[in-house]
Amino acid sequence: EQPFERAQLQTLPLEVAERIAAGEVIERPASVVKELLENALDAGAHELRIEIRGGGLRMIRVTDDGYGIPEHELEAVCQRHTTSKIRTFEDLSALHTFGFRGEALASIATIAEITILSRTVEAEQQDDEQAAFWITLRGNEMIQRGRRARLHGTTITVRDLFYNVPARLSFMRGARTENSHILQLVRKYAAGYPATRFTLILDEHLALQTSGSGSVVEALTELYHLSLKELLSPIELSDGAHYRLYGYLGNRILAQHNRQYLTLFVNGRLVNSRGLQEALEQGYRSLLPKGKHPLLVLHIEVPPPELDANIHPAKAEVQLVYEKEITRVLTQAVQSVLEHNPVAPEALHFP
Numbered sequence: 566e567q568p569f570e571r572a573q574l575q576t577l578p579l580e581v582a583e584r585i586a587a588g589e590v591i592e593r594p595a596s597v598v599k600e601l602l603e604n605a606l607d608a609g610a611h612e613l614r615i616e617i618r619g620g621g622l623r624m625i626r627v628t629d630d631g632y633g634i635p636e637h638e639l640e641a642v643c644q645r646h647t648t649s650k651i652r653t654f655e656d657l658s659a660l661h662t663f664g665f666r667g668e669a670l671a672s673i674a675t676i677a678e679i680t681i682l683s684r685t686v687e688a689e690q691q692d693d694e695q696a697a698f699w700i701t702l703r704g705n706e707m708i709q710r711g712r713r714a715r716l717h718g719t720t721i722t723v724r725d726l727f728y729n730v731p732a733r734l735s736f737m738r739g740a741r742t743e744n745s746h747i748l749q750l751v752r753k754y755a756a757g758y759p760a761t762r763f764t765l766i767l768d769e770h771l772a773l774q775t776s777g778s779g780s781v782v783e784a785l786t787e788l789y790h791l792s793l794k795e796l797l798s799p800i801e802l803s804d805g806a807h808y809r810l811y812g813y814l815g816n817r818i819l820a821q822h823n824r825q826y827l828t829l830f831v832n833g834r835l836v837n838s839r840g841l842q843e844a845l846e847q848g849y850r851s852l853l854p855k856g857k858h859p860l861l862v863l864h865i866e867v868p869p870p871e872l873d874a875n876i877h878p879a880k881a882e883v884q885l886v887y888e889k890e891i892t893r894v895l896t897q898a899v900q901s902v903l904e905h906n907p908v909a910p911e912a913l914h915f916p
């Protein structure tokens with residue numbers, strides 16, 4: 566026999582295809598945390614509690630006080646392509662939620678054990694029995710269901726992540742590394758959503774807590790344990806058409822050795838965009854020496870049709886129609902805020 570003989574074309578069994586697809590959405594425990602906390606924010610949560618054990622491989626639990634999931638949908642939300650957030654492809658160009666693919670819970674359920682406990686706001690108003698319903702799935706098979714008391718909102722518990730994906734499991738770098746990815750992620754969301762109260766517990770230790778007061782400066786103070794007020798400059802700018810920028814820029818004293826504290830949201834979505842990051846750092850050029858990175862929290866808002874959020878499986882990257890123009894605006898705006906110069910408005914208009 567030839568060593569490289571071609572095997573016959575075959576359709577993969579659904580279970581195998583789904584396990585492969587799940588690995589694309591869920592890279593590591595922090596990816597699960599991201600999906601669950603975005604779902605909680607989409608559900609209008611004001612309070613979000615995240616508990617982690619064993620770097621997230623043993624357990625990840627996210628509890629919210631959002632609008633909940635009705636009992637009859639508990640199983641369906643773990644199916645692939647089920648979502649309450651969009652109806653048509655065209656809805657993608659007017660997106661106002663993090664979620665739109667209906668893939669996260671299905672992916673998690675495929676490669677872990679997941680328990681969803683939920684009670685809707687309506688159920689809470691209608692019956693006084695305080696019943697919330699839960700189901701547990703493992704490898705996407707239902708293994709148990711029941712009811713118990715809780716107030717409105719949802720608790721999702723994920724155990725044994727990657728139990729059936731041995732290759733991925735062997736890439737995990739131990740609880741400390743995974744915890745630090747999770748901490749960095751939750752910190753960024755807590756800084757971006759100061760009106761939501763975030764609590765993160767790592768192996769029973771309180772790792773982070775914000776008050777949910779709505780003040781970014783207060784959230785940053787709580788997150789970084791610094792008295793920051795004098796070290797932050799507010800930035801707010803809009804051309805009334807293509808962009809709005811707002812947030813806080815840390816000064817030179819807050820400079821860091823890495824980009825851990827460079828927190829950037831586009832239309833509310835935490836993004837990891839090289840182009841935008843470099844534009845921001847370019848604005849810091851005269852202030853920071855090479856190899857230093859700023860602490861900042863910046864929101865960029867663009868009209869939804871001018872943004873494509875659907876270019877990355879974990880949605881960590883986005884594409885902007887006017888990326889070139891926006892990077893130019895970013896650099897100039899940052900520069901002038903840091904130099905306390907008023908921004909010359911004509912310089913910041915495009916196309």
Ligand code: ADP
Nearest residue numbers: 604608642648649664665666667668669670719
């Ligand atoms: P998507 O977020 O893209 O819709 P998910 O798989 O993340 O897909 O979630 C599927 C559905 O489950 C959501 O559309 C939503 O209706 C429901 N859901 C998930 N998490 C929550 C939550 N914490 N609170 C309320 N509903 C939720």
Ligand code: MG
Nearest residue numbers: 600604664669
């Ligand atoms: Mg989601």
